[in-house]
Amino acid sequence: MKKLLLSLFITALALATNAEDGHQLWLRYQPVNKALVTAEKQSPTIQIAKQELETYYNGANVTLKLDATMPDDDGYRIVANTITARREAGLLYGAFALLRGEKAESHPAFALRLLNHWDNLDGSIERGYAGESIFEWFHLDETLIREYARANASIGINGSVLNNVNASPKMLTTPYLKEVKKIADILRPYHIKVYLSINFATPMALKETKTADPLDKSVARWWKKKAKEIYRLIPDFGGFLVKANSEGQPGPGDFGRTHADGANMLADALKPYKGIVMWRCFVYGANHKGEDRVKQAVSEFKPLDGQFRDNVILQTKNGPLDFQPREPYSAVFDQISKTPNMVELQITQEYLGQSRHLVYLAPMWQEFFSFVKPSSLSGIAGVANIGKDRNWCGHHFSQANWYAFGRLAWNPALTSGQIAKEWLVQTFTSDASFVETMSRVMVESREACVDYMMPLGLHHIFKFDHHYGPEPDGFKADYPLEWCPVYYHQADKDGVGFNRSHTGTNATGQYRDSIARLYDDVKTCPENLLLWFHHVPWTHRMANGNTLWEELQFRYNQGVITTESNYNLWHNRMQQYVDHQRWLEVDARMYDQMQNAREWRDTCLGYFRQFAEP
């Protein structure tokens, strides 16, 4: 009897547990089957919009209308339970908007709103912290992929690059392409196009050509044939994403050709089908080896500006280094004007605590947009934080970064707080105490992370390889210098920071004049970027009168205190608002975050102290 009770208890627990494992993301509407939805036209996309509303909309009947006089984009207009749109996609987005409670006209800021999956063909994910890839080649979980598509559609994402930018040549083989077709078929009604990262040397690696020289005719021919094959399988295939001549990846440089030569050859192959090439500017250690790493992208690409085909877009990370907790924006956005630009953001928190830390990234992305106008960009890509973990993202609060990326890709004018509240209400509860408290915690979390990891413009003092903990004394003689923390903080008895002003590497000179002047002068350089651009004495006076060393200590401590305060709020005040499993899982991670923050502070201050207080 005792055994039976125990087993019943375990079953009940398992059920309760499954119910709130976070898998539903922000899509927790209860079926009400209330509203009737009418539409003039039938189609798979319209069918999804209808079904979402008929199942979940807790209001009056809804009409879906296509209107050819509306702007030619994915936007929608919601007036008195009628959703009007130019495209079917607009009706779908309008349906999700209505479910969220929106009633307005809304148009996306970016035409391209893409997720980049750094998923390898073996199921592993580079910089993935939520389990293996959801794209299980030759064993596709169609239900999971459909859930993925629905979640993306609900926040306006309209493209997925399915594989890692460090791409395998196998990706373009016919067996894999047939699998890609299956995924594309599932995603299509959700208005999501499929893209692929390609290995520039694919034909040579597959031994189908002798070279991968983009100016070699056999190579160009191969790509044209491959494009034809792809589009036969996937008529709306989006295009290629390319990492070339960067961190060991092959590229046109291997054959004495330029990035433009390489990109254009691919662009020509895709052009007949309206496909695009997204060519990454994340290039260093190649033609400009030895130059300050943050300058190399501009050095490489500025001379090529104007030489690209019109279906090539340059894709550049928000900052000039590599997704640090805080970077200045990349000067590529100031220097490339004749080629379309898109920005690559990182949703997965490679350098911001991965899936262990609650760090909400919307404030970081909005900071970027305060320097680079969304209207100057042709698209936006986010490196996904999605894996096969039941809750998709590892940390329940990392779901908010996926959500916020989608919302900002649609409307970068939304505030971080608005998006956080929207997400909290949908994901947890509308209780005001919870939403007010946790939205504040979320909005402050990125600055706290900067504080406990790398305040005042410090950067890249991570442990080698895994990019999680601190290693300020990191130096390996057999590693490229620009992978070593000591190269980036340059701490010595005279001061700390990387001199990138005109007396140093002159990285400041790559910015547009007004910004260049601001950053170049230690007196006007924003203090949150001070050590990015200047080597500054420990006794340097900050605006608040503190010495640099005092302020550095203050910031590290403040970051830790914020994590303690947040953990105290979650652990002792929030339990009542959240189902037990999610509360517990977040709780364990916030505890770790607090401990990690202390480790960051103690390690970094301990290291810098030897120079600051010799």
Added chain:
Amino acid sequence: MKKLLLSLFITALALATNAEDGHQLWLRYQPVNKALVTAEKQSPTIQIAKQELETYYNGANVTLKLDATMPDDDGYRIVANTITARREAGLLYGAFALLRGEKAESHPAFALRLLNHWDNLDGSIERGYAGESIFEWFHLDETLIREYARANASIGINGSVLNNVNASPKMLTTPYLKEVKKIADILRPYHIKVYLSINFATPMALKETKTADPLDKSVARWWKKKAKEIYRLIPDFGGFLVKANSEGQPGPGDFGRTHADGANMLADALKPYKGIVMWRCFVYGANHKGEDRVKQAVSEFKPLDGQFRDNVILQTKNGPLDFQPREPYSAVFDQISKTPNMVELQITQEYLGQSRHLVYLAPMWQEFFSFVKPSSLSGIAGVANIGKDRNWCGHHFSQANWYAFGRLAWNPALTSGQIAKEWLVQTFTSDASFVETMSRVMVESREACVDYMMPLGLHHIFKFDHHYGPEPDGFKADYPLEWCPVYYHQADKDGVGFNRSHTGTNATGQYRDSIARLYDDVKTCPENLLLWFHHVPWTHRMANGNTLWEELQFRYNQGVITTESNYNLWHNRMQQYVDHQRWLEVDARMYDQMQNAREWRDTCLGYFRQFAEP
């Protein structure tokens, strides 16, 4: 040469050090010798007012005027550099007010604004945390006493009880009285009257009577004679403060007489000279032994109300127990209506971190005034935190409690923040960053102390005797039960807190009706007094939805986090505003406070956890 330089350096250091050891308190005006001051009348008090202004006032000439048409109190009016007052004291107070920058008419809320020194004749101080007594009998430091008088006058204090309420009979012997006269002579021009605590059995203890029975004629005669002697030496002697039949002190109860019998006998002796008797209501363990300790004062004194002479004032501690970080107000103030009341506050931080913790007490005192109207009281006394330490109070920020006591005794409508800012500007610097930051730290410090020591109405869980650290499991079989922490928190598996509602000791029943109803019902009892009045299950729901146990944990953590945040502010941001010695001394104490707060949290939560999470 090297030696000479070193010695010069040490001298310079010593000078710099002495200059900022905190001895100047809030009186740091620089001599400017600018204004001429005219007064119609000459007197020692007016001379002090003149001298302060002529030396330090950085403005136009000042006129001092006595005006018999003004209200008969210590107030003043400042209009266009003319100070007008009914009394000479008003001119003195007006002078200090003008130096502070005030220009207005102002009158004191309390006629009696007294410091109570718990100083023993051997130089030790009960609950003193700043060195030995400034009153060195037979070796009086007249300069120090004059500085003490000036500081008190600058904030309106007009009386000092020189010795401990646990009083030695020797205090009233002629040699000591001659010393008291010397002190009185120094204090007089500063408008500060001298009072003495007396041992009720003095004549018997000195073997000058056979009994101390207040109804015995020889005893009454002795006191009359003693009064005559005192007033011959000190014509404006203020009167007696009496702790009788409490904690081992003798009293009328020892002879079967009431407190009224005792007080009246003394009152009769002082009456011819307009002296007063301040009779303390801090009585327990006597006639009502075994009753809830917090009820005993009302039980003892309410039946006697109406039986006291008109020069007797009952002096009652703000709360019914003993200067805990948070107590409800004492019901004595509701129950005694025919006898004048005065409140006894504790400036020395016996139970609030002593001189190690930065805890600013003004918010606590204002909380008291929100329940007990100042206009219902005849006077206010503060147990002083003054000793022979160079900085007077041990902790530089404890000076603020002395200052705030004086300012609130004059005007209880001032806010804690106003007083803190006033004090910070005079004591440190007027720099807005410093004043804004540190006034916030000060204003929040008392609630933080409650949080890390005894939140939600917990009380008296201090280590035995020294009243500093935590000892929640404190129990000694040979101690009175009401000295043991376990008696006060009553934690068990069912809950925590002291049931003082009508189902318990009914201490709530001693309050005026509206308050009694509020406190008696667990649903309406203010949560910050919950465990003072109720034994509450660990799972009790707080207004914010938390369980009691969750909220207790939240509060303890929050208190610690506040001390960490404050330490971080002081250690890493405030150094630039404060001279090195004071910065360093405060810094060391704030570090200790942070560590102590952690000890409080860890000890108390660890102890309570065994019941809350069995």
